Amino acid sequence: MKINKHIAVSDSGFVFNPVTGESFTANPMGIEIIEMLKKDQTVEEIHAAVLDKYHTDNTTVEKDVAEFFELLKNFSLIDRHETTEN
Amino acid sequence: MEKLRYERPLIKRLDGNMPNKFGMRSDYTPKTHIEGVAVKDLIKQYGSPLFVISERQIRDNIRKARKAFETRYPRVQFAWSYKTNYLDAVCRTFHQEGSWAEVVSGFEYDKALHNGVEGSKIIFNGPDKSSADLEKAINNNSLIHIDHLDELYKIQELSKKQNKTARVAIRVNMDTGIYPMWDRFGFNYENGQAWTAINKIMQSETLELVGLHTHIGTFMLSPNAYATAAYKLAELARNIRLKYNHEINYIDMGGGFASHNTLKGAYLPGTDISPSINEFAEAITTALINSDFPQNKLPLLILETGRALIDDTAFLLGSVITNKRLSDGRRSTILDIGVNILFTSFWYDHKITPAQPFTQYTEDTVLYGPLCMNIDVVRENINLPLLNNGEHLVVHNVGAYNMTQWMQFITLRPRVVMIDTNHQEHVIRDNETLKSLLDLEHVPDHLTKFDL
Amino acid sequence: MKRPKIRIGVTGLNAIDNPGPGVPVIRGLLEAKSFDAHIIGLAYESLEPGIYMHDLVNKTYQIPYPSAGADQLIDRLEYIQEKEHLDVIIPNFDAELYSFIKLSPRLKKMGIHTFLPTMEQFDERLKVNLPEFGEKYGIHVPKSEVIYQVNDHKKHMEKLGWPVVVKGKYYDAGIAYNADQLAGYFNKISAKWGLPIILQEFAHGTEYNVTGLGDGHGNTISAVPMRKQYITDKGKAWGGIAITDEKLLNLTRKFIKETKWRGAFELELMKNKKGQFYLLEINPRIPAWVYLAVGVGQNIPEAYVNLAMGKEVEAFETFESGKMFVRYSWDMIVNLSDFEKISTLGEL
Known part of the structure; x- marks a missing residue:
């Protein structure tokens, strides 16, 4: 799972893709996951990190993270061709 | 270390024309308690979904309404509109507060009797009153509001047969400048039907014309329309006085005051545009006081206010079944609350708030009910905080019509709990069970057995 | 003498091709001789150009849409007031006026002055009530x-x-030449703005507008008529x-005297071939072309603020004729970080 490295993420939750000129806002959980992706963490590592820090369960996290990745793909923030890695 | 509250990750594209609420102070505050009782505990104990009614709010509302009218007019009587909510506990709360009963069917009439309301304090409205219903009502000295000529003749016949005077009023429909004009009920004012009916009653030996009734519409936002209606009824009363030297006892202005719900398609929310009960009271009482009634003979003013007294006393508690993203990217949330129990979601955008704390992050969401039916949409679009599966939410202003128009469809109807003024909970209607429905059914012998 | 500093909140910063009045109002305020204006922008959307005009607007806050209800609006304004200590708010959108009129007593308690029509005046001039309005005050209005x-x-x-003008309750209008077109407009407009729909006799002639200010006692503080010279495809004046x-001015004075109009307004009128004026619409707010009034010597925004603050304001007696306005568009270069701030924090 490779996130576009040029993407600028600010503390306020503002996400800017300089290649397409699109801007987004994300909630803190979204920002955390994007930051983990930028550090090349795997999906499993992301799941574990979320489960460790938050009051939730594995099924919910798997489902929500997968859906979040779908959104990132739709917004062209993840390179579609590399999503089969990991 | 204590784990933090989980919120699903969310990212939204910023569109120039899209208002976004990120960073703004939250639009909602969670509704965690009702009358001091935690929503979480209520659901744990009584299940989800669940209707919860505040007895305190009912009493506050009726007292405020009475005050609004009684400070402006000497003789006022409220009658509880059974069809709006005829759960016995609700009706009896109103009766304890001095309200009579206003019923529109034989079933509701019997319910009022069962609740212990004296026959003479039951107002019997509506187009469908059977001969048996009418006989009972005549016998009990109830106030019968005549809807059409056939009914007038029927009452005349029955009262003669019973050799008892029937106390009657006519329902009058009229143009009050509002749309739609409710001309299907009662006798029209403008074309003289109402005057004709009055003459027939006055000439009958067994009918006593005790009042005049109107009910100009529903969810009315214009107090002025009531003033117009009151003037027209006063005009009829004056004509009766002139021609027959007869004073009617009461004017019944019906109901129809808007509640604070927001009608679908309205630009501004109901909380902003619905007139207060004081505004309605001012319009109606001013019209009556300024009319031709002699000051010492002002008629009793009867009000059949339903919705405005009960809507904000009840909440519908529910839970999130799942979150789904639709094919077009929209977020949808499936609740255990459907249109089967939230009938009013067809015409209101109900206020819906989560029952637990949340962050300021929100997403446009379609709210679906649990029914396996395409019509089961509680809300086409609502901007809601991010809810997790199993979390609870509260639908506000559900007291009117939902607990009478609800459907037993696909699933069973839930419990209704009333919280009393000492914060004690009482189940006032049990949830339906398979048995409660099967009790009504009969299977012919030849259909009892089958092999599959 | 040192001019007092007045802190003023202004909405309608959408200086786009169908412009809101906010930016020209601010220009008028900044040119005021009687006070030194400190401007706080109040915006609904993150791309309203006024947000980024830092030479005109000191700071901007996002506020909730009127459809969110007065309670949410007052919550947000309380938050803004804590930081900004506003003296006056000038609401410039039709859709928000109802909420601001309703909230004006509460705003006053917070120290914020407004100068708005009364709720009765606001209701009376609604399009659906225009025929009664015309009859009551003896002003020609088209049949509707x-x-x-x-x-x-x-x-x-x-x-x-035929043709007939099909109008929405609050906004939007179309000219229908036959029943099919009428049905089309009916459906389109009612879907957006609800019922009823108003059918208005199509008035032939030349369109005129008047902007002005009434003191609430029947006195005309300001009145400046304008003839549109160029109209955009959105029906807005691009030059005027x-x-x-005198006929127009007299009609305006009569309107103010009869209704005891309080606050700013714009009258939309049509002059027919016989030279009679018909009143088509009354907008209960400052129009987007108000800077023309400022430019000819009647600073309506300044007088508005002084009236709101409870000061005696002398009526403008004259204005310079022979002046016109030509609107133009202007591309600003904006740092993305500004957009980020207003988008994520709701403040800039």
């Missing part, structure tokens, strides 16, 4: 009828004649000339 169903138009067409038609 209110309908709730498309087919109801048939009853009125003999009286109104200040005119001195």
Whole structure:
């Protein structure tokens, strides 16, 4: 799972893709996951990190993270061709 | 270390024309308690979904309404509109507060009797009153509001047969400048039907014309329309006085005051545009006081206010079944609350708030009910905080019509709990069970057995 | 003498091709001779150009849409007031006026002054009430009828004649030349703005506008008529000339005197071939072309603020004729970080 490295993420939750000129806002959980992706963490590592820090369960996290990745793909923030890695 | 509250990750594209609420102070505050009782505990104990009614709010509302009218007019009587909510506990709360009963069917009439309301304090409205219903009502000295000529003749016949005077009023429909004009009920004012009916009653030996009734519409936002209606009824009363030297006892202005719900398609929310009960009271009482009634003979003013007294006393508690993203990217949330129990979601955008704390992050969401039916949409679009599966939410202003128009469809109807003024909970209607429905059914012998 | 500093919140910063009045109002305020204006922008959307005009606007806050309700608006304004200590708010959108009129007593308690029409004045001039309005105050208005169903138009067409103007309760209008077009507009407009729909007799002639200010006691503080010279495809003036038609001025003074109008307004009128003026619409707020009034010597925003602050304001007696406005668009270069701030924090 490779996130576009040029993407600028600010503390306020503002996400800017300089290649397409699109801007987004994300909630803190979204920002955390994007930051983990930028550090090349795997999906499993992301799941574990979320489960460790938050009051939730594995099924919910798997489902929500997968859906979040779908959104990132739709917004062209993840390179579609590399999503089969990991 | 204590784990933090989980919120699903969310990212939204910023569109120039899209208002976004990120960073703004939250639009909602969670509704965690009702009358001091935690929503979480209520659901744990009584299940989800669940209707919860505040007895305190009912009493506050009726007292405020009475005050609004009684400070402006000497003789006022409220009658509880059974069809709006005829759960016995609700009706009896109103009766304890001095309200009579206003019923529109034989079933509701019997319910009022069962609740212990004296026959003479039951107002019997509506187009469908059977001969048996009418006989009972005549016998009990109830106030019968005549809807059409056939009914007038029927009452005349029955009262003669019973050799008892029937106390009657006519329902009058009229143009009050509002749309739609409710001309299907009662006798029209403008074309003289109402005057004709009055003459027939006055000439009958067994009918006593005790009042005049109107009910100009529903969810009315214009107090002025009531003033117009009151003037027209006063005009009829004056004509009766002139021609027959007869004073009617009461004017019944019906109901129809808007509640604070927001009608679908309205630009501004109901909380902003619905007139207060004081505004309605001012319009109606001013019209009556300024009319031709002699000051010492002002008629009793009867009000059949339903919705405005009960809507904000009840909440519908529910839970999130799942979150789904639709094919077009929209977020949808499936609740255990459907249109089967939230009938009013067809015409209101109900206020819906989560029952637990949340962050300021929100997403446009379609709210679906649990029914396996395409019509089961509680809300086409609502901007809601991010809810997790199993979390609870509260639908506000559900007291009117939902607990009478609800459907037993696909699933069973839930419990209704009333919280009393000492914060004690009482189940006032049990949830339906398979048995409660099967009790009504009969299977012919030849259909009892089958092999599959 | 040192001019007092007045802190003023202004909405309608959408200086786009169908512009809101906010930016020209601010220009008027900044040119005021009687006070030194400190401007706080109040915006609904993150791309309203006024947000980024830092030489005009000191700071901007996002506020909730009127449809979110007065309670949410007051919550947000309380938050803004804590930080900004506003003296006056000038709301410039039709859709928000109802909420601001309703909230004005609460705003006053917070120290924020407004100068708005009364709720009665606001209601009375609603499009659906225009015929009664015209009759009550003796002002010519085109014939109009209110309908709730498309087919109801048939009853009125003999009286109104084709073409007919199909208008929404709050906004939007179209000219229908036949029943099909009428149905089209009916459906489109009612879907957006609800029922009823108003059918108004199509008034032939030349369009004129007047902006002005009433003191709430029947006195005219300001009145500047304008003839549109160029109209965009959105029906907005892109150029207009200040005119001195006494008939128009008299009509405006009569309108203010009869209604005891309080606050700013714009009258939309049509002059027919016989030279009679028909009142088509009353907008209960400052129009987007108000800077023309400032430019010819009647600073309406300044007088508005002084009236709001409870000061005695002398009526403007004259204005310079022979001046016109020509609107133009202007591309600003904006740092993305500004957009980020207003988008994520709701403040800039």
